[in-house]
Amino acid sequence: MTDPRSVEDLKQALKRLPGIGPKTAQRMAFHLLERDREGARLIEKTIGQALSRVNHCKRCNNFSETEVCAICASASRQSEYLCVVETPADLEAIEQAGVYRGTYFVLMGHLSPLDDVGPEQLAISELMSRVAENTIEEIILATNLTLEGQATGDYLLELLADRPVRITRLARGMPMGSELEYMDPGTLDQAFSNRSQP
Amino acid sequence: MTDPRSVEDLKQALKRLPGIGPKTAQRMAFHLLERDREGARLIEKTIGQALSRVNHCKRCNNFSETEVCAICASASRQSEYLCVVETPADLEAIEQAGVYRGTYFVLMGHLSPLDDVGPEQLAISELMSRVAENTIEEIILATNLTLEGQATGDYLLELLADRPVRITRLARGMPMGSELEYMDPGTLDQAFSNRSQP
Numbered sequence: 069m070t071d072p073r074s075v076e077d078l079k080q081a082l083k084r085l086p087g088i089g090p091k092t093a094q095r096m097a098f099h100l101l102e103r104d105r106e107g108a109r110l111i112e113k114t115i116g117q118a119l120s121r122v123n124h125c126k127r128c129n130n131f132s133e134t135e136v137c138a139i140c141a142s143a144s145r146q147s148e149y150l151c152v153v154e155t156p157a158d159l160e161a162i163e164q165a166g167v168y169r170g171t172y173f174v175l176m177g178h179l180s181p182l183d184d185v186g187p188e189q190l191a192i193s194e195l196m197s198r199v200a201e202n203t204i205e206e207i208i209l210a211t212n213l214t215l216e217g218q219a220t221g222d223y224l225l226e227l228l229a230d231r232p233v234r235i236t237r238l239a240r241g242m243p244m245g246s247e248l249e250y251m252d253p254g255t256l257d258q259a260f261s262n263r264s265q266p
Numbered sequence: 267m268t269d270p271r272s273v274e275d276l277k278q279a280l281k282r283l284p285g286i287g288p289k290t291a292q293r294m295a296f297h298l299l300e301r302d303r304e305g306a307r308l309i310e311k312t313i314g315q316a317l318s319r320v321n322h323c324k325r326c327n328n329f330s331e332t333e334v335c336a337i338c339a340s341a342s343r344q345s346e347y348l349c350v351v352e353t354p355a356d357l358e359a360i361e362q363a364g365v366y367r368g369t370y371f372v373l374m375g376h377l378s379p380l381d382d383v384g385p386e387q388l389a390i391s392e393l394m395s396r397v398a399e400n401t402i403e404e405i406i407l408a409t410n411l412t413l414e415g416q417a418t419g420d421y422l423l424e425l426l427a428d429r430p431v432r433i434t435r436l437a438r439g440m441p442m443g444s445e446l447e448y449m450d451p452g453t454l455d456q457a458f459s460n461r462s463q464p
Contacts, residue, residue: 070361071354072331074316081312084305086297092285094355099284100313101320101329102374107282112313114279115298115306118272122299131299133270156269157292163268176300 075101127198129191130156130174139163139172146170148205152195152224154178154212162210170208173198178216179223187223195224199231206234213240273299325396327389328354328372337361337370344368346403350393350422352376352410360408368406371396376414377421385421393422397429404432411438 071079075097082093100108124130125137132138139145149170153159159172175190199207209224211217221237228235240258242251251259269277273295280291298306322328323335330336337343347368351357357370373388397405407422409415419435426433438456440449449457 070328070337070358072320072329072335074312074319074331075329075354078312078316081305081308084302084308085294087290087293095285096283097316098353098355101316104282105317107279108313108317110279110282112310112317114272114276115310118276118295118299119303119306119310121272122270130268131270131273133272137270139268155296156273157296160268 124176124191128172128174129176129194130159130172144169147203149208150198150204150206151208151210153210154217154220158210158212170206175211175220178211178214178220180216190220192224192227196227199228199233202232204233206236209235209237322374322389326370326372327374327392328357328370342367345401347406348396348402348404349406349408351408352415352418356408356410368404373409373418376409376412376418378414388418390422390425394425397426397431400430402431404434407433407435 078097078100079090079093082088082096083090085093088096100111121133122131123133125132125135125140127136127140130137130139134141146169149168150173151162151168151170152173152175153162154175154177156174159174162168162172173191173195175192175195177185177190179185179187179190198204207228209221211221211224225235225237239262240255241262242248242255242259248256276295276298277288277291280286280294281288283291286294298309319331320329321331323330323333323338325334325338328335328337332339344367347366348371349360349366349368350371350373351360352373352375354372357372360366360370371389371393373390373393375383375388377383377385377388396402405426407419409419409422423433423435437460438453439460440446440453440457446454
């Protein structure tokens with residue numbers, strides 16, 4: 069280690085970011101100290117602000133600076149619909165598409181035994197209390213169609229089976245703009261199984 | 267934008283890191299806030315410390331917390347040799363190999379007109395003052411063998427041409443452990459041109 073102590077500490081800390089190894093951390097530390105000290109200050113400041121201000125909405129579990137987030141607080145959302153997603157990024161994608169006017173519940177992850185993420189690490193008990201309020205008519209399970217996302221969906225399906233609520237999952241099939249030639253067998257299987265009359 | 271303001275600000279700030287786009291910044295912000303708040307605090311703290319403590323060694327221009335860095339201050343280094351490298355990571359690699367006991371000069375980058383890095387952005391005037399001290403007998407140009415590194419080396423070679431000092435460049439040829447079958451034409455060209463009697 070020929071780097072000064074505080075540069076070494078910074079490199080070690082940057083390795084805590086997901087997907088960042090020693091070489092990239094080194095490059096980032098170099099960039100911040102040599103090319104963009106203003107950016108470094110901005111990252112320092114925004115981390116501090118986010119840590120102190122951001123908590124979870126007590127209704128939907130999404131990140132929120134207020135006790136109840138803007139979507140949950142909105143009178144124009146159809147609160148009888150609850151769409152369960154894995155992450156804030158998934159919620160954002162649905163909002164951007166503008167295709168849904170109900171409310172959300174954000175699990176903040178998916179089941180992943182290999183990464184030590186079990187049901188206790190996700191906000192599943194909060195989801196069950198939300199469902200127990202009996203104001204919800206339909207739960208739309210919108211976990212990802214990855215292995216982990218599907219396992220999470222299956223797990224929730226089982227947990228929610230005896231609740232007096234309609235449970236649905238997002239439709240599976242060919243995405244818009246896609247070509248048969250390039251579809252994977254799993255998607256084609258779903259597209260055939262779920263085919264419908266026009 | 268459905269994320270709270272401070273999450274949005276954090277995502278924007280993380281995009282200042284090299285090679286980080288909006289999707290990765292989103293994933294990093296999620297990870298820091300949901301999975302590793304301790305890591306987030308560590309990054310915040312180490313950025314602050316590095317910004318306030320780290321400056322450049324006034325001899326070699328490497329990062330240093332002291333006016334003169336440990337290598338430059340060491341009496342056991344051969345100060346008549348000056349090895350010019352692009353970055354602290356390059357210096358680190360040479361130190362790790364333990365093959366050189368002279369001193370260094372760190373340019374902190376390479377010439378790259380496309381990124382607006384010209385001679386003024388590198389520490390070239392500091393290098394020239396160092397050379398003007400007349401205590402150096404040999405300058406080893408150890409810029410990378412990339413296009414930019416070679417252009418930087420060529421530029422320095424020209425600048426230093428009339429100084430009363432021996433100028434050398436690192437040997438070019440086949441790296442240890444390599445196989446001819448997988449060598450690129452440029453390396454093979456160097457290996458043939460620079461061949462020597464055993």
